[in-house]
Amino acid sequence: MGTKTIHLHQNIKGRQVTLRPWSETDAETLYRLASDPEVGPRAGWLPHGSVEESRQIIKTLFSNTTTWAIVWNDTDEVVGAIGYGPSCDCALPAREGEPTVGYWVGRAFWGKGFCTEALQLMTDHIRHTTSIASLISGHFADNTASGRVMEKCGFRPTGETCTDPGLATGGDKPIRVWRLVL
Numbered sequence: 287m288g289t290k291t292i293h294l295h296q297n298i299k300g301r302q303v304t305l306r307p308w309s310e311t312d313a314e315t316l317y318r319l320a321s322d323p324e325v326g327p328r329a330g331w332l333p334h335g336s337v338e339e340s341r342q343i344i345k346t347l348f349s350n351t352t353t354w355a356i357v358w359n360d361t362d363e364v365v366g367a368i369g370y371g372p373s374c375d376c377a378l379p380a381r382e383g384e385p386t387v388g389y390w391v392g393r394a395f396w397g398k399g400f401c402t403e404a405l406q407l408m409t410d411h412i413r414h415t416t417s418i419a420s421l422i423s424g425h426f427a428d429n430t431a432s433g434r435v436m437e438k439c440g441f442r443p444t445g446e447t448c449t450d451p452g453l454a455t456g457g458d459k460p461i462r463v464w465r466l467v468l
C-alpha cells in the first residue's frame with residue numbers, strides 16, 4: 287500500500303481482444319448478447335428484457351473506470367463485458383477493500399480464449415496502475431468454464447463456498463470462491 291492508485295480508463299489491447307469503455311451506441315449489441323438466457327443466469331443476473339434496459343445498464347452499471355467492453359480485434363465487435371469493483375454489495379468473503387471481479391462473453395463466442403485473455407489483460411492493468419493487493423471472485427459450482435478462466439489467470443480456490451441471496455438468479459446455489467494475489 288502507499289502507492290498512488292491511478293484509474294486510467296484506457297483501451298487495453300491484446301492479441302485477440304481489446305478492452306474499451308462502453309458507449310451508449312453499444313446498446314443494441316449488448317441487448318443481443320445479454321438477452322440470451324444461457325448467459326446472465328450463469329453469472330447471477332437476469333437476461334436483459336429490452337434494448338432500453340441494456341442502454342440504462344451502459345449508462346449506470348457500466349459507466350465507471352473499471353468496467354470494459356470486450357471487443358474482438360478481428361471484427362471490432364463487442365463480444366462481452368469485464369470489470370472489477372467494490373465487494374461490499376456481494377456475499378463473497380472479501381478482505382477489507384478487496385475488489386471483486388466479474389465477466390461474461392456472448393454464447394456465439396465461447397471457447398475461443400476471449401475471456402481468459404480479457405481477464406489476463408485486466409489483471410495486468412490492475413497490477414500496473416493500482417496498489418490493489420488481491421482480487422476475489424466466485425462462480426456457481428457447476429460453472430466449471432468460469433473456474434477454468436480464473437485458474438488460467440492465476441486465481442486459486444480459497445476452499446470457501448458461499449451463497450448470495452442478493453443475486454437475481456441462483457441465489458441459493460453454492461458459489462466457489464477464488465482469489466488472485468497480485
Ligand SMILES: CC(C)(COP(=O)(O)OP(=O)(O)OC[C@H]1O[C@@H](n2cnc3c(N)ncnc32)[C@H](O)[C@@H]1OP(=O)(O)O)[C@@H](O)C(=O)NCCC(=O)NCCS
Nearest residue numbers: 325328329390391396397398399400401402425431432434
Ligand atoms: C465462463 C465464460 C466467461 C468463459 O468464456 P470463454 O471466452 O468461453 O472462455 P475461454 O475460451 O477463455 O475458455 C477458458 C477455459 O474454459 C474452458 N471451457 C470453456 N467452456 C467450457 C465449458 N462449457 N465447460 C468446461 N470448460 C469450458 C475452455 O476449454 C478453456 O480451458 P482450456 O484452455 O483448458 O481448454 C463464458 O462461458 C460465459 O460468459 N458464460 C456465461 C456467463 C458466466 O458464466 N460468467 C462468469 C460468471 S462467474
